[in-house]
Amino acid sequence: MSDLLLKIRGLKIEGRSDETWNPIINGIDVDLKKGEVLGMIGESGAGKSTVGLAAMGYTRDGVRISEGSVEFDGVDLVKASASVKRSLLGKRIAYVAQSAAASFNPAHKLIDQHTEGPVQHGVSSRAESEIDGIELYRRLRLPSPEEIGFRYPHQVSGGQLQRAMTAMAMACRPDLIIFDEPTTALDVTTQIEVLASIRDIVEQFDTAAIYITHDLAVVAQMADRIKVLLKGDEVEEADTRTMLTAPTEDYTKSLWAVRSFERPAKPAINVNATPVVSVRNVTAAYGTVDVLHDVSFDIHAGRTVAVVGESGSGKSTAARCITGLLPPRIGHIEFDGQQLPLSYKQRDKSQLRQAQMIYQMADTALNPRKSIGETIGRPVEFYMGLKGREKRKRVEELLAEIELEPTEYFNRLPSELSGGQKQRIGIARALAAEPQFIICDEVTSALDQLVAEGILRLLAKLQDELGLSYMFITHDLATVRSIADEVVVMKDGDVVEQGPKKEMFKPPHHAYTDLLLSSVPEMDPDWLTNLLQERGVDNIGDAAVDKM
Amino acid sequence: MNALVWILGGLLVILAIAWVFRFATQKATDNKPYFRDMPLSVAFGYVFAAAALLLSIWYFFQPKAVDGIPSAGVIFFRWAIIGLLGFAAAAWVFRTVFRNVGSENSKKLFRSMPLTAAFGVMIIIVYAIVSIFAGLIAPYGQEEILGAANVVAGGDPAIGGNPEYPLGTDQIGRDILSRLIYGAQNTVGIAFITTCLAFILGGTLGFLAAVLGGWLDQLLSRMVDALMAIPSLIFSLLLMTIATAWAGSEAWLVTIYMIFIIAVIDSTRVFRLSRAVGQSIVVMDYIEAAKLRGEGMGYLIFREILPNALAPLLAEFGLRFCFVFLTIASLSFLGVGIQPPKADWGTMVRDLSPFINYASFAPNAAVTPLLAAGAIALLTVAVNFVVDWMLHKSSGLKE
Known part of the structure; x- marks a missing residue:
């Protein structure tokens, strides 16, 4: 067996609108090795999420896979029966959605939702997975891990919920996790905490991941390789460093150039003028x-x-x-x-x-x-x-x-x-x-x-x-x-x-300004690592506790 | 006991056939995902539906009469099936015609229309035409007594019919077809006016409560709660009794009172809906933008909120119309609604209801009270189909 975990070939997806099937994805190949993180970027409508879901053999209502294969560890998920898919999803493939607040069931406690997967799949007993859940919460640096699982989703903050969802995805120790814009809805300061903990846990368990986002700076921190999508087509794919330093396609270059827009400074304000x-x-x-x-x-x-x-x-x-x-x-x-x-x-x-x-x-x-x-x-x-x-x-x-x-x-x-x-x-x-x-x-x-x-x-x-x-x-x-x-x-x-x-x-700034400024992701792939060293890794966990 | 065994046995046989059906289709289609993932319950449903269809066809072709005695079940079943297929065919023709005739917009509308909605629209148009031109269409007057009483529907002299009165005459000899046509005018017309009034009243106050909030909202809402706490039919019956006493011998005054009473009672439901819809629109940024622009209350309600609330309100209009219509029919049935000798469907059902006893041996005679009831049912179903379609369309817009 090769070490390829996920092999998508010639994937075409169509969506139904106005009584006809229109192409959404026009033939995309994805290769993912064990323990590798693939970043997928593109503007909205590029088909990132659709490909992410298709990697689980799933499509939304009104959308179908028309051609191609999605091979996960030798099993073609496009052709696999519902029961085969059921045995894989949640256990070996997990999904982390963009809005954790909308994805958790508000009527159940976090730990109840966490243990559901392992118990259903027969991976572990309820008691074991509860202990494991607390351990995962600890590793994801959630504040008071012994106790946080026994809260309801509305009782924890957005960033914590996103981490709890990552923990839930890890519950069965899957081989592949699909992250669909997990930090887009978060503030910069919270984003850092989530990014750092996701990256740590993916490394610790050697999990492969597809990381979908529209934020280049974020993907630069997370991914080993980056794939750029535009309107259902692949624009290019390369190693993160190569991609950042030497993109070949015009579209990628234009994405990279966005951040360079800066207005020239204006002359100083006349202090005596009446403000508007x-x-x-x-x-x-x-x-x-x-x-x-x-x-x-x-x-x-x-x-x-x-x-x-x-x-x-x-x-x-x-x-x-x-x-x-x-x-x-x-x-x-x-x-x-x-x-x-x-x-x-x-x-x-x-x-x-x-x-x-x-x-x-x-x-x-x-x-x-x-x-x-x-x-x-x-x-x-x-x-x-x-x-x-x-x-x-x-x-x-x-x-x-x-x-x-x-x-x-x-x-x-x-x-x-x-x-x-x-x-x-x-x-x-x-x-x-x-x-x-x-x-x-x-x-x-x-x-x-x-x-x-x-x-x-x-x-x-x-x-x-x-x-x-x-x-x-x-x-x-x-x-x-x-x-x-x-x-x-x-x-x-x-x-x-x-x-x-x-x-x-x-500098010098007020401490809070400093925190805000330093939390803005930069395009440098080493930025997060350096920042964490600078702040001292433990600080982030403490900062989270302080915020409670 | 015996029947129970038969039913259980039949279900088990169907289950067995369902299993075989699924197995066979899986083999025949080389495990197409649809059949491979089909639960047994779905296969059971298919086979059950097929069995029910076969049984219906068999029953449809049973003889109409055995040894000179009509088998009423078969006859009513045939009428029902013929009616269903006939209306479906008419709706299909109607839709096909309007897909090819008319302006670009109306053609587009009919192209996206499901058959049920086309049926609803067709029936509503027919009712509208009939009620507007009742005086021209009806062969006789609604109060005209024409000699022969209790002529059987169908116009077949052999069983007591008369071709001059295709739907027969009632117990004092008035033509039922004419009375049905005039009944459309009276019942539907009054229901329409009442519903409009309820919407103007409830809608305006509901939006006002949503926009202004505060004590006005509290006051109006609590008043509405109080009105809604009383069962509406009993409340309107009570008020109608009082109104009838006030009106004295003036029959038209009773009708006016009835319109106002039902409108006020129904406007409470409209108020609730428009307030709820309005509240979800009021928090939108474009309302804030309009407020900050300095727009007045009238502009806010009628230009910013109303266009966005139109879809749910229209849907509610359809439903409310049915309820108002049924309330009027019920009141007339109870004797306090539209006053005789004016034709009205509710009164017709009440007056002719004894004929239903003949159902087992004289289906054509038993059908007389059902005609008015059927007219009510048809309109209610038609309006609900259109409403469903509108709701579907408006929810589709939000995506």
Whole structure:
């Protein structure tokens, strides 16, 4: 027997839509040796997850494997019967899904779900697998491993849940684990912990893995080899180091180049100028719990202020205070030196017009039943009073401004657009009000890197042309590096540090800023190893305990 | 005891045949995954369905009468099967015609339509035409007494029918076909108006509660809870009794009262739904964007929320229409709904119901009360098919 564990040959997969079968994957080969980690990257729609699932002989509803073979340890999973597959899945092949929160059954304790696999497959008894589960929790550096398994999924944090799921996948000591974007939904600081523990455990048990992600820097840490997919085709495959240093295909090079976008620094701010928006000593509460404590910062004309922090740090709450959706308990917001009414209900039309917002999820930010023309036309009509032909002309101008062909997109519905195009429509709707100031709430975090870069470039172009000011809320420091002029770091409702970008990326930092900065994965495959050494491996586990 | 043995034995035989069937197909198709992974229960289902089909065909061709005595079971079974196949064929023709005639959009709609929905749409259109043009279509007036009473349906003089009254006459000699046609106008028309009223009332208040929240939401919701706590049929019966006393001799006033009473009682259900749907839409970012733009309440409700709530509301409209319709029929059956001599399906079922006793020896006479009941059933089924289809379509949109 060869040491090939998984051999996929000429895999073609089709999906059913509009009554016909359309190709999703057009013939892909995968070879995976025992104990090897293969990274699979590509933008959304590239077919990464579909290939990952097919490696288990599984397809989603409405999808079928039309050709090719998936040989796992000599067994062709495409032809194998359901009972053969049942005996392999969970026992020798395991799967870790993107959203652990959605994949755990909320009605059962973690350990109950953990032991289900081994007991079902007859690998070990309930008591044995419970002990083993606790051992795995320890190895994955979960806090208080003896006790955490006896909690329900909603009682542990997202990062811990993701690790608990990895432990569950390891429960039968499988030969192959498929990781489908296991860290995408996590904060950078949590991501590190999960990455480090996944890598350790895969090495310890010599497990082969397919690691699916769209984040190059992450895959560089995890994989021995990298395969790049584009629209169901393989672009190229090579060793991680070769791939990072010398990609051969243009598409791969463009992926690699995304992170190089950086705006030139602007001259220093005139300290005497009145800021466009000024947040003054704002304390805000949901109910009786304060979520912002005495927050102050200024946003000057034509500048981008990035507000960074983990989820729950109060970034979005600050934005809600500025827009007036959440009137601050103490403090106020100034616009051009004038104090704004606290609640949006008391602000007049021109005050509302001046501050616009672009949302993270373009899907929920656009009314699905309104055409693009209506969506963008409404603020044009509402604020500018334009009607009929003039309105249409203005909407077409705006569409041209966001680089979409006006005549083609005017009558489309949001469902007929891609994610990046939807986000552009969101930008156009904000621009239609002709504001001075726009709040961008995680506008690129739901997008692929190439598309996200396009949006960032567009925002930068618009700022140069129209002199807009941005408040840019994000948790991604790579985005901050490329677009921000000033940075505000927030944690638990406090501003930890603020200043021009140049200074922020240079030491010395506040300890938290340092943690954030150093947690952003870099393209260097040794980055995680070095970082862990630097921090001392044990620190990560301790950090996790501290966070509890 | 004997019957039980027969049933058990039959099931066991079917199970054995199912096993053989699965085995044979596995061999014949060289272990195609579909047959290889087929559980025995599925094979059992196939064989059982085949057996049931054969039995039906056999029963269908049994003689209509034995020794001059009609076998009612066979006759009713034949009518049911012929009706089913006839409607299916009509629906198919209807769909085929509209796939090739009409505007691009309507053609596209009919192309994606399942047969059940086509049947529903067809029946609804037919009912609409009949109720609008009842005066032109009906051969006689609804209150017209035409001499011969209790003429049997079918128009066959040999068994007491009359070709002039194809569906027979009732106990005081009114033409049943005409009364069915006028009944469509009265019952369906009133049900439609009532449902619309319930939706305008319940929908507006529900969305308002969803958008504003707070004490208004609490007040409206608790009022609705209180109304819903009383069983709706008994409540409307009670109110109708009071209304009948108020109205005195004015029969049309009773109808107006009935429309309002049923509309208010049914609007509570619409309120619940539109509030729930509205609440899930209100949290969307585009509503926040509209609020921050400074839009008024009217724009928020009718331009931002309503288009997105339309699919579930339309589906509910179909269901609610059926319930309203059945409520009216029930009230009329109980004697407080649409007042005689106006034709109404509920009253017709009540008045003709004694004929059902003839079912075993005179099927054509027994069918008279069933005609009105069938008209109610047909519309209810049709509306539900259309509603199912709409729900399916709207859930497909969300993916």
